Amino acid sequence: MKNLPSLFSVSTAHLLRRKLVLSAFVVSAGFLALYWLLCSQMSKHGGAGMQTSDMALGALFMTLPAAATLSSAFAFILGSSVLPDEIQSGRAAYWAALPVSRMEIFTGFGLSSLAACLSVSLFLFGGIVGITHACLPYVETSIPAAIGAFLLWHAVLWSSITLLSLLVHRMVAIIICFSAWGISTFLGGLAQVARAAPGESVARAIVTAGGVSAVVYPADQAFRTMVYGLLPSGAALDDMMAFAGAITGAPALQLGWAALAAILFTILAARRFAKSDLG
Amino acid sequence: MQALPALEVYGVSKRYGRLQALHPLDLIIPRGAVFALLGSNGAGKTTFMKAVLGLVSADSGRAVINGVEHARPASRRGVRYFPETVRFGSWATPEFMHSQIERIRRESTREDLLSRATQLGCADLLGRPFGRMSHGQTRRAALAIATSGRPSMLFLDEPSNGLDPEGRILVRELLRQMAASGTTIVINSHLLGEVEAVCSMAAFLCRGRVVASGSLDTLLRYKGSARIESPMAGALAERLSGSGYEAASTGPVVTVPLPEGRTFAALTAEVAGSGIPFTLIELARENLEELFLRLVHSDEEGSG
Numbered sequence: 195m196k197n198l199p200s201l202f203s204v205s206t207a208h209l210l211r212r213k214l215v216l217s218a219f220v221v222s223a224g225f226l227a228l229y230w231l232l233c234s235q236m237s238k239h240g241g242a243g244m245q246t247s248d249m250a251l252g253a254l255f256m257t258l259p260a261a262a263t264l265s266s267a268f269a270f271i272l273g274s275s276v277l278p279d280e281i282q283s284g285r286a287a288y289w290a291a292l293p294v295s296r297m298e299i300f301t302g303f304g305l306s307s308l309a310a311c312l313s314v315s316l317f318l319f320g321g322i323v324g325i326t327h328a329c330l331p332y333v334e335t336s337i338p339a340a341i342g343a344f345l346l347w348h349a350v351l352w353s354s355i356t357l358l359s360l361l362v363h364r365m366v367a368i369i370i371c372f373s374a375w376g377i378s379t380f381l382g383g384l385a386q387v388a389r390a391a392p393g394e395s396v397a398r399a400i401v402t403a404g405g406v407s408a409v410v411y412p413a414d415q416a417f418r419t420m421v422y423g424l425l426p427s428g429a430a431l432d433d434m435m436a437f438a439g440a441i442t443g444a445p446a447l448q449l450g451w452a453a454l455a456a457i458l459f460t461i462l463a464a465r466r467f468a469k470s471d472l473g
Numbered sequence: 474m475q476a477l478p479a480l481e482v483y484g485v486s487k488r489y490g491r492l493q494a495l496h497p498l499d500l501i502i503p504r505g506a507v508f509a510l511l512g513s514n515g516a517g518k519t520t521f522m523k524a525v526l527g528l529v530s531a532d533s534g535r536a537v538i539n540g541v542e543h544a545r546p547a548s549r550r551g552v553r554y555f556p557e558t559v560r561f562g563s564w565a566t567p568e569f570m571h572s573q574i575e576r577i578r579r580e581s582t583r584e585d586l587l588s589r590a591t592q593l594g595c596a597d598l599l600g601r602p603f604g605r606m607s608h609g610q611t612r613r614a615a616l617a618i619a620t621s622g623r624p625s626m627l628f629l630d631e632p633s634n635g636l637d638p639e640g641r642i643l644v645r646e647l648l649r650q651m652a653a654s655g656t657t658i659v660i661n662s663h664l665l666g667e668v669e670a671v672c673s674m675a676a677f678l679c680r681g682r683v684v685a686s687g688s689l690d691t692l693l694r695y696k697g698s699a700r701i702e703s704p705m706a707g708a709l710a711e712r713l714s715g716s717g718y719e720a721a722s723t724g725p726v727v728t729v730p731l732p733e734g735r736t737f738a739a740l741t742a743e744v745a746g747s748g749i750p751f752t753l754i755e756l757a758r759e760n761l762e763e764l765f766l767r768l769v770h771s772d773e774e775g776s777g
């Protein structure tokens with residue numbers, strides 16, 4: 195693996211030159227500008243008697259799912275832009291003809307796309323948290339949980355798109371991953387609300403569907419835990435919504451499965467790349 | 474002690490779906506050889522190169538490059554590959570790509586690249602993005618990257634493809650020079666005249682099988698005629714015609730079919746005794762094109 199730093203920097207240089215990362219940063223900056231407008235207006239004209247943590251909860255609750263949609267889209271586009279593009283353009287054969295192993299190429303190029311995904315997302319979510327703090331001061335529920343879950347969430351998104359984009363065409367992979375992410379988030383949210391009505395057959399069915407989606411595509415659990423970690427602790431609204439279990443982290447077992455799935459997807463992707471015919 | 478062959482291939486085969494692109498194939502290429510892979514389109518030449526370099530996974534067999542199993546990355550140390558299609562990013566310049574590649578292979582310097590680019594007549598292109606080059610310019614610049622420094626072995630897939638006549642001459646000269654300095658060269662090309670000009674050995678592939686291989690000297694058959702080069706070719710042809718030969722001259726060359734019962738030695742004596750100056754007399758052999766067609770047709774007849 196002594197060529198790993200070189201391959202990482204080669205891949206990063208190529209990725210940066212293609213302006214994909216820059217575009218993602220520009221869109222994120224636009225999103226953050228709008229969010230700053232929202233927060234500053236809330237700060238100026240907030241409801242009388244409302245705590246800033248409640249306003250922060252409201253702002254974050256409205257914003258984080260939209261940011262997650264952006265962030266996952268960036269992850270799928272950036273994650274599928276490196277290795278598949280190198281293979282389709284024939285450049286992968288050029289790299290593979292050098293005295294390096296396929297594993298080094300996979301790791302070096304893969305890490306650069308993962309780093310790009312994480313950088314853009316960190317800018318977006320870090321910006322959201324920073325702006326919220328500046329306008330509507332509050333205390334997060336758990337910063338370590340938020341950071342851990344952030345990394346886990348991206349590990350699942352990146353590993354799944356990397357694997358799929360090596361198996362099918364890049365656009366098909368993006369559509370499948372985006373659909374899986376959307377469905378798992380939707381079912382995950384429904385399942386949390388449905389748990390508030392135990393015994394109902396429809397609610398049971400929704401909880402079961404949520405459980406299945408958590409197994410098939412375990413990105414939602416990590417995202418939900420990140421949101422839980424970022425939301426204000428002790429907000430009045432938090433207590434009001436707690437009956438539905440809407441603001442809680444995912445069980446440790448589900449997070450463990452998400453981590454295992456990310457590792458599994460990565461191993462399968464590496465094996466696929468190692469056996470791919472290049473050029 | 475005998476030097477290790479540059480390339481040893483044992484039973485390498487490759488199938489794409491239903492198509493057997495390469496049947497189990499054995500080949501040994503000596504160090505320093507300029508080896509041509511010849512065959513029709515789809516014969517398996519490119520697949521062979523890719524299988525040897527590990528770019529496609531062979532279904533069976535093994536290859537050894539410079540004494541190292543091809544599965545090991547170290548086997549590609551000092552080995553360069555020039556693919557048939559080069560698709561660098563349109564924004565990338567040859568200098569940038571060379572610097573990126575050299576971060577990994579660490580085998581040549583910027584000065585080596587400049588020297589090679591100068592030799593190939595493309596030094597002015599080193600700072601220009603590939604997106605602003607013609608196909609031929611891209612090929613020249615990419616070839617300069619692939620051959621910079623002192624590689625021990627070159628795999629070239631259609632190196633002259635898309636080059637103008639001047640470019641082809643420069644490539645031919647480059648290959649001659651590299652071969653003279655000890656680089657083993659494996660060329661896949663359809664330009665048989667060029668192959669004949671630079672290669673010492675060849676293998677003919679037909680539908681994934683090697684139908685003939687060896688040195689060009691042994692592969693090219695002698696034809697039943699002699700070829701004489703003379704500054705007075707017309708006079709010599711006339712003289713030989715008077716002696717019962719059906720001699721014909723074209724420029725400085727006289728071609729003489731050997732009639733039944735007359736030997737090459739007798740013809741040589743006749744020419745020497747004529748008093749007409751000549752610079753060369755040899756038994757005419759088929760050229761690479763004729764050999765190619767003979768082998769392809771005999772393979773088609775054999776399979777038909």
